[in-house]
Amino acid sequence: MGVAFFLGFIILLIIAGLMLISLIIGIILLIAGNIKKKKYQSKGENKKNPKIMIGIGTIMTAMPIIIVIIFCVLGGLASLEENRREKYFLANAVTNEDYGLLKQFLEGGVPADSNDYKLIGGNFVSDEGYATPLWLACGAGNYDMVKLLLEYGADPDREGPNRSTPVEQAISDGHYDILELLLSKGADPNYRNYAGNVYLVSACRTGDVKAVELLLKYGADPDVTDSDGVKLLEYEDTIYKYIPEYNTPPADEKDCLAIIDLLKEYGAEK
Template sequence: AAVEDNHLLIKAVQNEDVDLVQQLLEGGANVNFQEEEGGWTPLHNAVQMSREDIVELLLRHGADPVLRKKNGATPFLLAAIAGSVKLLKLFLSKGADVNECDFYGFTAFMEAAVYGKVKALKFLYKRGANVNLRRKTKEDQERLRKGGATALMDAAEKGHVEVLKILLDEMGADVNACDNMGRNALIHALLSSDDSDVEAITHLLLDHGADVNVRGERGKTPLILAVEKKHLGLVQRLLEQEHIEINDTDSDGKTALLLAVELKLKKIAELLCKRGASTDCGDLV
């Protein structure tokens, strides 16, 4: 019956049923019970739903404010995902470290950048969050060159223009920091599957001095990625950069022009030729 009550407690939190939560706690349900699958506790669930009243009720009944889920996430990290400044403040007062991270290296500051939570981002910055911290990951992941990303890269990849502006203009984010694969925020922006804000983000990063000749996975440069995206405006903007290496090849030996021809992108191929791309780059005909 007690085990059943523990599961009911988590359900009651998810259903935001405060009276039932109170009743189950008073009846002896385990406030720190963790679900088998992800290690979620009642407190983790309450934080995810931004229910400050339920969070305070659980804490009064002895909920552990620093207990980790199976992925290492604490209630503090979940408060950043929810974007709740009040809960972030509360968990800092309960012993959370502003730069603590889960088992994949995500800090609260990174989570706020990933989810576009501007108020949480600004609050964490004021409380000493490390803006340029690179994601520390498990050894097996690091051997595969994973990890090393910063909050700026996360914001660029997720298309959060406002977050990006704040990071660059107000918080001194390093525009050319690279992850463990050698990719900067510009590469991350161009790898994004969402094209709606990629142009604005690319312009913003270039205006702040992003390296246009950096290489990502398989040796791909921003110019090559822009061609692969079939995005004429991006190709044009990159070609306006003073130090662009137009004839750089990826690890398959392909230049931006060869890729444009292979992808039948007539306007992009014309633009590259006009800007002096070498036609001695493979079987263009």
């Protein structure tokens, strides 16, 4: 490793030296060529020598600049590719539940919300992407990874596949410990999704008592309206019909009553 680095460094020095020599010779030829050209022009002569010198000087001057530009472009592309790989491996670390690798990448400066890869059929496909590491960790129910990602600044409200959020992932999969962690770390309990609904509406519709309780505990508005502008308690008289419509199997009547009681306890009004 040390020998390879040393040889690489020597080669770079040689290349840099040759480029510098080329640049100096090119500038000298340009100056000399222009001096001769003016001299011949003052005498009314038209000789090719100055033009050749100027041409060679131009090429030798431009060559190092072009090489530097090429190296910069190649270096930039390599950096982008490396960044994409890091993002891929960050997501890969989550799906493989490799806590140590995830921590290594985060400590190395990879953004916690890196999502350059789309999850398709269980595989990561390079794209504008949707699946953030936090979204994946919430879906997997990995509390420790969720906690780690949040500590490194992952956004608990950032949308993932199908425009769902980590909170929705936690609720839909019944990971209530993760749901509480997300809410305690700043997830917006009143976040309204693309369909116009908030978490509390969805949790009420599915008869998810525990999710409703946690959302209300962390500041969800009990008087929030659904996408049709209707408050939740306006469905109280028909809530047993309303909730099962969204649930298979239907929500238990006991859960429906518990949700109504929770909403009233936190100040919901019709």
